[in-house]
Amino acid sequence: xxxxxxxxxxxxxxxxxxxxxxxxxxxxxxxxxxxxxxxxxxxxxxxxxxxxxxxxxxxxxxxxxxxxxxxxxxxxxxxxxxxxxxxxxxxxxxxxxxxxxxxxxxxxxxxxxxxxxxxxxxxxxxxxxxxxxxxxxxxxxxxxxxxxxxxxxxxxxxxxxxxxxxxxxxxxxxxxxxxxxxxxxxxxxxxxxxxxxxxxxxxxxxxxxxxxxxxxxxxxxxxxxxxxxxxxxxxxxxxxxxxxxxxxxxxxxxxxxxxxxxxxxxxxxxxxxxxxxxxxxxxxxxxxxxxxxxxxxxxxxxxxxxxxxxxxxxxxxxxxxxxxxxxxxxxxxxxxxxxxxxxxxxxxxxxxxxxxxxxxxxxxxxxxxxxxxxxxxxxxxxxxxxxxxxxxxxxxxxxx
Amino acid sequence: xxxxxxxxxxxxxxxxxxxxxxxxxxxxxxxxxxxxxxxxxxxxxxxxxxxxxxxxxxxxxxxxxxxxxxxxxxxxxxxxxxxxxxxxxxxxxxxxxxxxxxxxxxxxxxxxxxxxxxxxxxxxxxxxxxxxxxxxxxxxxxxxxxxxxxxxxxxxxxxxxxxxxxxxxxxxxxxxxxxxxxxxxxxxxxxxxxxxxxxxxxxxxxxxxxxxxxxxxxxx
Numbered sequence: 001x002x003x004x005x006x007x008x009x010x011x012x013x014x015x016x017x018x019x020x021x022x023x024x025x026x027x028x029x030x031x032x033x034x035x036x037x038x039x040x041x042x043x044x045x046x047x048x049x050x051x052x053x054x055x056x057x058x059x060x061x062x063x064x065x066x067x068x069x070x071x072x073x074x075x076x077x078x079x080x081x082x083x084x085x086x087x088x089x090x091x092x093x094x095x096x097x098x099x100x101x102x103x104x105x106x107x108x109x110x111x112x113x114x115x116x117x118x119x120x121x122x123x124x125x126x127x128x129x130x131x132x133x134x135x136x137x138x139x140x141x142x143x144x145x146x147x148x149x150x151x152x153x154x155x156x157x158x159x160x161x162x163x164x165x166x167x168x169x170x171x172x173x174x175x176x177x178x179x180x181x182x183x184x185x186x187x188x189x190x191x192x193x194x195x196x197x198x199x200x201x202x203x204x205x206x207x208x209x210x211x212x213x214x215x216x217x218x219x220x221x222x223x224x225x226x227x228x229x230x231x232x233x234x235x236x237x238x239x240x241x242x243x244x245x246x247x248x249x250x251x252x253x254x255x256x257x258x259x260x261x262x263x264x265x266x267x268x269x270x271x272x273x274x275x276x277x278x279x280x281x282x283x284x285x286x287x288x289x290x291x292x293x294x295x296x297x298x299x300x301x302x303x304x305x306x307x308x309x310x311x312x313x314x315x316x317x318x319x320x321x322x323x324x325x326x327x328x329x330x331x332x333x334x335x336x337x338x339x340x341x342x343x344x345x346x347x348x349x350x351x352x353x354x355x356x357x358x359x360x361x362x363x364x365x366x367x368x369x370x371x372x373x374x375x376x377x378x379x380x381x382x383x384x385x386x387x388x389x390x391x392x393x394x395x396x397x398x399x400x
Numbered sequence: 401x402x403x404x405x406x407x408x409x410x411x412x413x414x415x416x417x418x419x420x421x422x423x424x425x426x427x428x429x430x431x432x433x434x435x436x437x438x439x440x441x442x443x444x445x446x447x448x449x450x451x452x453x454x455x456x457x458x459x460x461x462x463x464x465x466x467x468x469x470x471x472x473x474x475x476x477x478x479x480x481x482x483x484x485x486x487x488x489x490x491x492x493x494x495x496x497x498x499x500x501x502x503x504x505x506x507x508x509x510x511x512x513x514x515x516x517x518x519x520x521x522x523x524x525x526x527x528x529x530x531x532x533x534x535x536x537x538x539x540x541x542x543x544x545x546x547x548x549x550x551x552x553x554x555x556x557x558x559x560x561x562x563x564x565x566x567x568x569x570x571x572x573x574x575x576x577x578x579x580x581x582x583x584x585x586x587x588x589x590x591x592x593x594x595x596x597x598x599x600x601x602x603x604x605x606x607x608x609x610x611x612x613x614x615x616x617x618x619x620x
Contacts, residue, residue: 357479360474361482380471381471384476388477
């Protein structure tokens with residue numbers, strides 16, 4: 001059994017998080033009964049809300065909007081201090097004043113996805129029909145549902161065409177879905193460390209995570225909010241397992257090796273003797289402070305169902321036929337969750353569709369997580385690609 | 401002084417004016433129509449693509465094997481992908497480009513004939529430039545000194561060269577005949593980067609041309 005030590009101020013944070021699900025610390029767009037969200041699973045979600053953040057200023061032509069799509073456990077707080085964890089924004093290395101996605105030049109929008117737990121309607125939100133959290137009554141959602149909701153947000157904001165859509169991992173899936181569903185609304189697309197379908201191995205990892213949550217007696221069939229429990233252990237184990245897939249053998253060895261944690265010798269027990277164990281336990285316990293277990297079930301499921309080619313009789317190139325969008329595909333050498341071969345498949349399909357595509361593979365030992373980390377080569381590529389596209393789009397050069 | 405953005409770049413004024421872009425690149429650019437759709441196979445750091453977009457306003461794409469070259473090209477805002485001429489051209493549909501360019505790369509491909517055939521399938525025209533292995537300095541080094549030639553254009557040792565399929569101008573013409581390709585235009589440059597006389601006989605080009613640039617199209 002994994003011990004999940006409560007962090008300090010745990011109860012305060014749990015309340016913060018519960019609060020964020022319905023009344024987030026960010027802008028919120030409400031969509032009433034007149035604007036239902038159509039779902040792939042059939043039926044609609046209505047009413048619903050989208051929590052989002054914006055940075056920078058929309059220009060007069062409304063042509064400089066950039067949508068950032070977040071990954072599985074991300075949220076709308078891409079470039080500001082997180083209201084629950086008080087940590088810096090999750091992509092502040094890439095997005096901000098003077099950064100490659102320059103908020104002094106672009107109008108940046110980042111929205112929490114449908115099914116998330118940071119203010120956009122998801123299983124942790126209150127179901128208006130019952131007054132209780134949705135739990136497993138929430139409909140199963142897909143990547144396309146997320147994108148459809150984001151498109152409704154753009155309509156709400158009066159933005160017709162995005163200059164760019166940028167995202168990594170599950171965010172990259174949304175980028176690809178955007179380009180497929182709304183080619184005329186996306187001037188350029190940057191899918192990073194992602195794939196057009198979730199592989200069998202990745203579905204398998206997700207299933208382990210979900211089973212860990214559901215095996216926790218505190219999960220209570222998803223009704224933990226009502227019963228006053230929290231499947232902390234299950235969600236922590238899910239996070240620990242997933243976190244390993246975000247790293248690489250080389251990175252783990254470099255960071256931890258076989259070093260012991262605060263001790264000289266092994267204790268011959270099941271304590272966290274090794275630094276790597278201690279690190280993973282911390283990853284698990286800090287994650288449960290900010291994330292909802294049911295939300296984790298829904299979002300991993302959405303990734304599992306993602307298969308862009310399947311919607312086009314298995315021919316990926318047809319998903320992008322005649323696309324006017326410019327693409328910049330980026331992968332990382334040590335990413336074994338979304339390996340370069342997956343990105344190359346995207347590039348082949350785009351070539352076959354005669355799309356304008358750039359593709360770079362970046363050498364790093366940091367694994368899948370590299371897209372969130374300090375990777376100067378990636379920054380140079382994103383900056384150069386956006387500047388080139390900006391010129392073609394007629395955006396005024398960066399203010400100096 | 402020559403400016404790379406000069407729209408009236410011609411081979412002759414480049415050859416006379418030092419300090420411009422590489423002569424062979426300007427020669428290639430000269431063969432490309434304004435606003436064409438171009439694929440540069442083995443585009444290096446994207447120098448030719450940049451020249452083409454600045455002087456010819458082309459819609460350019462590139463394939464490059466080396467990761468450094470690709471990343472440099474993408475950071476310049478060019479549409480460059482990491483890939484291999486020998487394996488990746490097969491993924492492109494027919495007639496996707498007006499021109500497919502292979503600049504100083506033919507001799508480094510594993511299967512030059514297949515690469516050339518793909519180029520003329522993907523593009524309506526192909527432009528190929530390569531170092532001429534029939535140049536007199538190459539012949540002399542082998543004849544008198546008995547070792548593999550090293551020149552400014554072929555700076556490698558035999559054991560570290562990426563160039564595995566050298567050919568002469570004569571060989572290349574033969575290949576074009578064999579696969580039924582039409583030679584629309586050809587230029588040979590001497591060791592000083594000056595074009596040889598157009599009315600010179602082929603054997604003269606093959607002996608005194610250090611490199612050659614061919615504009616090819618399908619024989620229909």
